Amino acid sequence: MIVEGTLFPLDRANVDTDQIIPTRYLGAVDAKGLGAYCFGGLPGIDALYAAHPEATIIIARENFGAGSSREHAVWALQARGFKAVIAPSFARIFEENAYNNGFVLATIPPDALERIFTSASARIDVANQMIAAGGESIAFTLDPLRKEFLLGGGFLRYMAGQIETVRAWEASARG
Amino acid sequence: MGRTLFEKVWNAHLVRELPGRNGLVFIDRAVLYELLGPPAIDAIERDFNGALYDATRVIAVNDHVAPAKDTSTAELALELRRWAKKRGVRLYDVGNNGICHVLVPERGHVMPGSTLVCSDSHTCTIGAFASFAFGIGSTALAGVLLSSAVVVARPKVMRITVRGRLQKDATAKDLALAVVAQLGFKGGTGYVLEYAGDGIASLSMDERMTLCNMSIEAGATTGMCPVDETTIEYLRGREFAPKGDDFERAAAHWRTLVADADAIYDAELTIEAGTLVPTVTWGTNPGESAPLSGSVPFDADSAALEYMGLQAGARLREIELDQAFIGSCTNARIGDLRAAAAVLAGRKVRIPTIVTPGSQLVKRQAEAEGLHDIFQDAGALWTHSSCGACPGLSTGVLAPQMRCISSSNRNFPGRMGMGGRVHLASPVVVAASAVLGRIASPDELQSAVPV
Numbered sequence: 001m002i003v004e005g006t007l008f009p010l011d012r013a014n015v016d017t018d019q020i021i022p023t024r025y026l027g028a029v030d031a032k033g034l035g036a037y038c039f040g041g042l043p044g045i046d047a048l049y050a051a052h053p054e055a056t057i058i059i060a061r062e063n064f065g066a067g068s069s070r071e072h073a074v075w076a077l078q079a080r081g082f083k084a085v086i087a088p089s090f091a092r093i094f095e096e097n098a099y100n101n102g103f104v105l106a107t108i109p110p111d112a113l114e115r116i117f118t119s120a121s122a123r124i125d126v127a128n129q130m131i132a133a134g135g136e137s138i139a140f141t142l143d144p145l146r147k148e149f150l151l152g153g154g155f156l157r158y159m160a161g162q163i164e165t166v167r168a169w170e171a172s173a174r175g
Numbered sequence: 176m177g178r179t180l181f182e183k184v185w186n187a188h189l190v191r192e193l194p195g196r197n198g199l200v201f202i203d204r205a206v207l208y209e210l211l212g213p214p215a216i217d218a219i220e221r222d223f224n225g226a227l228y229d230a231t232r233v234i235a236v237n238d239h240v241a242p243a244k245d246t247s248t249a250e251l252a253l254e255l256r257r258w259a260k261k262r263g264v265r266l267y268d269v270g271n272n273g274i275c276h277v278l279v280p281e282r283g284h285v286m287p288g289s290t291l292v293c294s295d296s297h298t299c300t301i302g303a304f305a306s307f308a309f310g311i312g313s314t315a316l317a318g319v320l321l322s323s324a325v326v327v328a329r330p331k332v333m334r335i336t337v338r339g340r341l342q343k344d345a346t347a348k349d350l351a352l353a354v355v356a357q358l359g360f361k362g363g364t365g366y367v368l369e370y371a372g373d374g375i376a377s378l379s380m381d382e383r384m385t386l387c388n389m390s391i392e393a394g395a396t397t398g399m400c401p402v403d404e405t406t407i408e409y410l411r412g413r414e415f416a417p418k419g420d421d422f423e424r425a426a427a428h429w430r431t432l433v434a435d436a437d438a439i440y441d442a443e444l445t446i447e448a449g450t451l452v453p454t455v456t457w458g459t460n461p462g463e464s465a466p467l468s469g470s471v472p473f474d475a476d477s478a479a480l481e482y483m484g485l486q487a488g489a490r491l492r493e494i495e496l497d498q499a500f501i502g503s504c505t506n507a508r509i510g511d512l513r514a515a516a517a518v519l520a521g522r523k524v525r526i527p528t529i530v531t532p533g534s535q536l537v538k539r540q541a542e543a544e545g546l547h548d549i550f551q552d553a554g555a556l557w558t559h560s561s562c563g564a565c566p567g568l569s570t571g572v573l574a575p576q577m578r579c580i581s582s583s584n585r586n587f588p589g590r591m592g593m594g595g596r597v598h599l600a601s602p603v604v605v606a607a608s609a610v611l612g613r614i615a616s617p618d619e620l621q622s623a624v625p626v
Contacts, residue, residue, distance in 0.1 A: 012478070014360055014361070014460050016460070016585075016587045018585070018587040018588070018589055018590050019587060019588055019589065022567070022589050022593070023210075023566040023567055023568055023590075024567065024568060026210050026211065027209075027210055027213065027247055027248065027250075027251045028247040028248075040589075041587070041588055041589035041590075041593070042588070043478070043481075043482055043588055062361060063360060063361035063364070063394065066360065066361065066394065066460070067296065067391075067585065067587060068295075068296050069211065069294050069295055069296040069310040069311060069312055070211060070312075071211070071214060071294075071312040071313045071314060074312075089361060089364065091361070091364065091394055092328075092364060092365070092394070092396055093296060093310055093311060093312055096311065096312055096315055097312035097313075097314065097315070100312060100314040100315060101314065143195045143196075143197065143328065144194040144195045145193050145194045145195050145197045145326065146195075148194075155314060155315075155318065156218060156222065156223070156314065156317055156318055156321065158326075159317075159318035159321050159322045159324070159326075160223065160321055160322065162190075162199055162322050162324055163228065163321065163322045165190060165191065165199070166190055166199070166201065166228070166322050166323055166324045169190040169191070169201065170201065170323075173187075173201075
């Protein structure tokens with residue numbers, strides 16, 4: 001799996017899910033329609049969109065996706081045409097939601113992020129966990145199981161495959 | 176080697192270890208609500224014939240915007256209602272409902288040592304009952320409906336020892352804000368926060384829920400409090416708690432749900448409760464707070480100050496307000512309403528003030544105690560239970576630049592309405608601020624003239 005595109009430099013920490021998709025759009029528009037409201041709660045977003053109309057890979061500061069559990073944050077990013085986010089850290093629920101939807105998150109050290117922050121584009125090789133940007137090659141961390149969900153797809157199919165194991169565990173552990 | 180409280184609950188629910196730090200963890204209780212439940216329902220109905228692992232483990236609540244405020248929220252509530260009926264899932268609907276994190280414990284749907292998930296980040300509230308309770312996304316929730324299990328990276332465990340007692344006008348909310356400020360908005364990421372110490376033992380369950388509720392605001396997976404007699408007495412007699420001898424047998428097990436004395440933690444933090452004072456946020460995340468008697472810090476983030484319309488060094492007590500809100504899963508239980516009513520008794524609010532009880536049971540209890548009269552005599556609006564103004568959905572949405580002091584948990588840009596400015600504080604500070612029309616602590620009211 002290769003994700004390639006121009007970068008969308010979001011020079012902020014703590015971009016929370018209320019900023020990615022405000023609560024009032026949840027359930028009010030379908031998942032595809034969320035793209036029109038992506039970053040609808042982020043002050044100054046219009047100028048950023050105007051400056052980077054074709055960008056598909058977000059590069060942001062620490063703690064991206066903090067706050068609410070709304071999976072709509074991932075759906076809004078996908079509907080807007082974003083393919084991945086590169087950041088030094090992500091909030092837990094957002095990270096889980098991204099992988100469950102095949103949306104790529106690349107966690108890289110802050111100094112590496114600094115070096116490529118103003119690069120025009122990036123190429124993310126998920127299988128090999130490498131980012132190429134600004135003439136650099138940067139390795140990124142990825143949980144092995146979440147990687148399986150990304151590459152193999154089908155989180156729910158995986159969970160469906162666990163049902164018998166869970167039933168057997170419940171029968172023995174709970175008597 | 177001794178075990179942490181978290182480890183005890185984790186070990187009792189670990190179906191199997193998975194690659195990485197992940198575990199397949201059995202879930203005793205799944206909770207859905209109208210806003211973020213339907214995507215999980217859709218996934219299961221569409222691809223898995225609607226098959227539930229065990230419908231008796233599932234609870235549905237119409238809570239976020241209940242009753243519905245418009246067509247789309249009515250459609251979401253209707254979907255939840257129809258699905259619950261079709262699949263035999265217990266539903267708490269308009270009139271008999273409450274914010275799910277308030278309702279679940281008060282009805283006895285959580286037991287110490289259990290696991291619970293909901294598609295809401297504030298599910299960590301329920302960790303106050305020594306349960307491993309945490310928020311997940313809608314697809315992960317669909318996985319729980321299907322298999323009664325989650326895939327979760329095993330968190331590290333941080334012990335937060337609270338020593339001593341809260342002093343006058345300092346509350347569990349101020350303790351929660353202190354935890355978030357000390358850890359930072361992301362400092363708890365990857366951790367379960369295990370609260371411990373005599374400062375926790377002295378808190379009521381309502382207060383412990385307030386504290387655990389804001390664990391997510393430091394990025395933590397959840398918070399947990401150990402079981403003690405306060406926990407057990409809270410659960411005694413609750414609708415779905417065990418009864419009679421069954422309860423005593425259960426309680427004997429619950430008493431083991433404390434950390435071993437020699438448990439080893441991945442990180443530690445100690446807070447002296449006696450040093451805490453009424454606190455208020457000045458910024459755009461819950462970690463950006465200061466003592467109410469102080470000022471906006473000089474090193475404050477400039478983007479946050481611009482959004483909030485504040486200057487570094489501004490005195491917090493001089494900030495004028497447009498609205499006050501007492502509500503949310505953080506601070507709308509009966510203890511919170513009693514505390515706010517004690518401040519408002521015999522006084523009048525100067526700004527629109529909205530009081531939204533955390534559940535319909537809390538509402539009825541408050542009315543039995545006459546608290547609704549105190550609020551309404553003071554000029555506040557007494558509403559039905561819902562998430563209300565907190566997520567900016569109904570009954571108190573802010574206009575751009577409108578400034579609200581709120582007992583809720585999030586001050587993110589746009590949280591309570593586009594461009595709206597939110598200051599988080601305890602219910603007593605919100606009440607005092609409503610009376611004076613500016614950020615204020617209850618002790619400033621001493622000189623005011625009560626009726």
